[in-house]
Amino acid sequence: MEKVLRNRKAILVFILPGLLAYTCFVFYPMCQSILFTFFEGTPNVKFDFVGLDNYKRLFTDKSFRNSFLVTMQYLLVTGTGWIILGYGTALLLRYGLKAKHTNTARTIVYLPVVIPGVAAAALWAKIFEISPQYGLLNSLLKAIGLESLVRPWIGTSATAMWAVCIAEIWKGIGYYAIIFYAGLMDIPKDLEEAASIDGASKWQVIRHIVFPLMRPVFIMCVVLAIMNSLRVYDMPRILTNGGPGYATTTLSIYMYKVAFKQWKYGYGSTVAVVTLLLTVVFTSIVKRMDRKEMTE
Amino acid sequence: MRKSSKILAAALAAAMSLSTVAFAESDPEYVFKVVSEQAPEVPESEAHIIQMALDAYIADGHPNFSYEFEVCDQNDLASRLAILIASNDVPDLFNYEDGTAMDAIVELDAVVNVSKDFNKLGIELTDIMPESVIDAKHMLSNYDDIYSMPSQMTTNGLFYNKAIFEEQGLEVPTTWAELEAVCDKLLEAGIQPIASNGADGWGITRWIMLYADRLAGADCHQLASRNLEGWSFRDDVFLEAAAKCQEMYQKGYMGNAYNAMSSTEQYAAFCSGQAAMIYTGSWFAVSLLDTSTNPIPQEDIGYFTPPGIEGSEMGLDYALGLDDLSCANAICIGKKKFEEGTNNDFLRYLFENIGTYQREVGLLSPYYSEMEESYEPVQQMLMDHLEQDSKYPTLWFEAKMDASTQDIAQYNAQLLAEGTMTPEEYCEELAASVDENYPAE
Numbered sequence: 001m002e003k004v005l006r007n008r009k010a011i012l013v014f015i016l017p018g019l020l021a022y023t024c025f026v027f028y029p030m031c032q033s034i035l036f037t038f039f040e041g042t043p044n045v046k047f048d049f050v051g052l053d054n055y056k057r058l059f060t061d062k063s064f065r066n067s068f069l070v071t072m073q074y075l076l077v078t079g080t081g082w083i084i085l086g087y088g089t090a091l092l093l094r095y096g097l098k099a100k101h102t103n104t105a106r107t108i109v110y111l112p113v114v115i116p117g118v119a120a121a122a123l124w125a126k127i128f129e130i131s132p133q134y135g136l137l138n139s140l141l142k143a144i145g146l147e148s149l150v151r152p153w154i155g156t157s158a159t160a161m162w163a164v165c166i167a168e169i170w171k172g173i174g175y176y177a178i179i180f181y182a183g184l185m186d187i188p189k190d191l192e193e194a195a196s197i198d199g200a201s202k203w204q205v206i207r208h209i210v211f212p213l214m215r216p217v218f219i220m221c222v223v224l225a226i227m228n229s230l231r232v233y234d235m236p237r238i239l240t241n242g243g244p245g246y247a248t249t250t251l252s253i254y255m256y257k258v259a260f261k262q263w264k265y266g267y268g269s270t271v272a273v274v275t276l277l278l279t280v281v282f283t284s285i286v287k288r289m290d291r292k293e294m295t296e
Numbered sequence: 297m298r299k300s301s302k303i304l305a306a307a308l309a310a311a312m313s314l315s316t317v318a319f320a321e322s323d324p325e326y327v328f329k330v331v332s333e334q335a336p337e338v339p340e341s342e343a344h345i346i347q348m349a350l351d352a353y354i355a356d357g358h359p360n361f362s363y364e365f366e367v368c369d370q371n372d373l374a375s376r377l378a379i380l381i382a383s384n385d386v387p388d389l390f391n392y393e394d395g396t397a398m399d400a401i402v403e404l405d406a407v408v409n410v411s412k413d414f415n416k417l418g419i420e421l422t423d424i425m426p427e428s429v430i431d432a433k434h435m436l437s438n439y440d441d442i443y444s445m446p447s448q449m450t451t452n453g454l455f456y457n458k459a460i461f462e463e464q465g466l467e468v469p470t471t472w473a474e475l476e477a478v479c480d481k482l483l484e485a486g487i488q489p490i491a492s493n494g495a496d497g498w499g500i501t502r503w504i505m506l507y508a509d510r511l512a513g514a515d516c517h518q519l520a521s522r523n524l525e526g527w528s529f530r531d532d533v534f535l536e537a538a539a540k541c542q543e544m545y546q547k548g549y550m551g552n553a554y555n556a557m558s559s560t561e562q563y564a565a566f567c568s569g570q571a572a573m574i575y576t577g578s579w580f581a582v583s584l585l586d587t588s589t590n591p592i593p594q595e596d597i598g599y600f601t602p603p604g605i606e607g608s609e610m611g612l613d614y615a616l617g618l619d620d621l622s623c624a625n626a627i628c629i630g631k632k633k634f635e636e637g638t639n640n641d642f643l644r645y646l647f648e649n650i651g652t653y654q655r656e657v658g659l660l661s662p663y664y665s666e667m668e669e670s671y672e673p674v675q676q677m678l679m680d681h682l683e684q685d686s687k688y689p690t691l692w693f694e695a696k697m698d699a700s701t702q703d704i705a706q707y708n709a710q711l712l713a714e715g716t717m718t719p720e721e722y723c724e725e726l727a728a729s730v731d732e733n734y735p736a737e
Contacts, residue, residue: 042382042400046403062725063700130553131557132564152553155553155557157711157714158716208325210702241371242707243495243497243707244494244555244714245716246705246707258700260372260697261374261375262370262701262703277636
């Protein structure tokens with residue numbers, strides 16, 4: 001096996017199919033999207049070269065600015081929610097439950113992840129419903145005597161974003177919880193036992209032993225959370241279609257509208273490239289911060 | 297041996313000529329493709345009518361003709377068509393939003409120029425529809441020619457529940473102030489006055505248009521949408537109209553769930569008696585005829601167009617004749633397949649008979665039909681309105697707006713209605729978007 005792994009030609013044969021697929025279905029479309037940003041119109045039919053006009057337009061486009069801010073808000077709320085609640089759930093699974101219940105709990109926690117995004121959004125639309133009849137949330141509020149709080153949760157700009165974030169956090173927690181849980185399972189038991197013997201409480205073990213050892217897993221989850229938040233589309237699209245107003249119009253929804261509803265492929269591609277750049281910048285910052293702290 | 301060869305050759309020749317004759321007599325295989333935002337199962341949809349015609353055409357001696365329907369959500373229709381156009385695979389027929397939204401498709405040379413090329417089917421436009429309908433299509437088009445066929449004849453207004461009006465001692469309002477008084481009284485009685493589909497955006501912008509047109513005439517919003525003849529959305533007329541629209545929503549005339557309400561939920565609110573009135577188009581009549589979803593007896597449903605504003609320049613009589621006669625949906629004919637000619641025979645059949653099929657399902661058809669007119673009471677009420685009262689045709693609020701201005705109009709309307717955007721901000725953003733696309737003359 002070792003001999004095979006030292007053979008560069010053999011390695012090439014192994015990675016070639018994957019590399020070809022990646023080039024055709026990821027790299028090539030990505031390059032084409034970047035090329036599209038210098039054009040305007042409809043590809044293959046009427047596509048005019050416009051130079052950097054699409055990039056200049058970003059600075060004067062109020063709707064783009066709104067979408068950018070909404071995306072940042074979304075990143076902050078859902079990203080933080082996924083990480084904190086995902087980690088909390090993983091700790092609960094690892095330390096808070098008896099071993100015989102762990103498998104069932106893990107399945108329950110992971111269940112929302114396997115539900116298709118559209119179905120999950122439709123489910124939450126029913127939960128937040130107010131008309132023609134109250135959904136689960138409003139019915140519950142009414143039942144416990146809090147009818148004054150009954151409202152169109154996804155139909156008011158003040159609450160729509162929070163409603164979408166809650167639905168998205170619910171759907172994503174399981175994904176991050178399982179990654180964290182796998183990381184927790186990798187921590188050697190003898191370290192925890194040694195700390196306990198030295199008199200450390202459970203909280204101190206988590207704080208001083210588990211948390212530092214989980215650092216690489218945290219970094220990976222943060223990077224994943226950033227990527228998943230920036231490319232969010234289905235939940236706000238189905239729940240609110242980006243509204244009311246632009247309250248839940250994320251960059252990907254805006255990109256879709258510009259490219260496919262307004263027939264501006266070039267500008268739509270420019271918004272897509274901005275999303276890509278944001279992902280690269282944010283993940284680089286996280287990695288740089290991590291490297292800096294490691295060297296300190 | 298030679299004799300048997302001759303017999304075999306003769307038999308082969310006979311078989312070949314017979315098969316040639318048989319082939320020439322039957323139609324070639326053809327799959328007619330339709331892209332529509334509604335499924336053919338929806339009785340008030342264009343797709344349903346087209347499917348009826350296709351079924352009849354195939355049964356009428358065209359067994360090699362078949363069809364495929366692709367249903368796209370309204371929000372995805374443009375993207376789907378863009379992909380089909382870019383891959384040179386434009387469907388035979390598709391429905392799309394009429395007005396300026398159509399311009400993108402016209403500019404890509406994807407649809408038939410109906411004014412110039414429809415007669416290639418062997419019939420003239422005037423053979424199948426009245427001149428007034430053709431004029432209405434010209435009103436919608438931003439070109440000298442028209443590029444789509446009409447889908448339905450429509451009137452837009454307020455359907456009301458007569459039983460609720462009687463219970464509350466209410467009369468049909470004759471002025472805008474009276475309309476507001478009716479709404480106030482219904483609110484006091486704990487009844488939602490009007491069901492509004494704010495999730496669709498246009499359900500809110502329509503109220504701005506209704507008020508502005510009653511203040512300044514039918515075409516003011518169309519002119520402002522293009523910065524023509526000195527009109528702009530910054531004008532006082534639109535500020536006043538936006539403020540009135542906001543006031544009506546803020547007072548609760550449209551309930552509190554309007555921004556989360558699609559047209560389906562809006563219909564349910566009216567039919568279930570939750571709301572006393574509903575502002576929508578005459579296509580709603582098809583839903584009203586369905587007793588499984590509408591328990592209100594037909595005779596208990598009334599209809600009126602929003603009344604005029606007392607003291608306005610246009611007067612009350614003018615408002616009675618104001619109507620949005622055009623349905624926002626257009627039937628478009630794919631140019632490439634039309635020019636290939638294989639579908640022309642069916643297209644001729646479709647447009648010669650579409651009026652009959654529309655009448656059969658209860659739609660108000662803009663096409664001629666030999667079928668004897670026989671309407672249900674609700675339809676008759678709408679037909680009477682169209683024939684007697686509709687004098688000043690106008691287009692819907694966004695009809696002449698470019699796609700980005702249309703988005704701004706509809707998305708911001710939700711904020712205007714809920715009170716998080718002022719009428720001044722609303723009008724300014726709208727006007728700024730128009731300025732960008734159509735700089736003032």
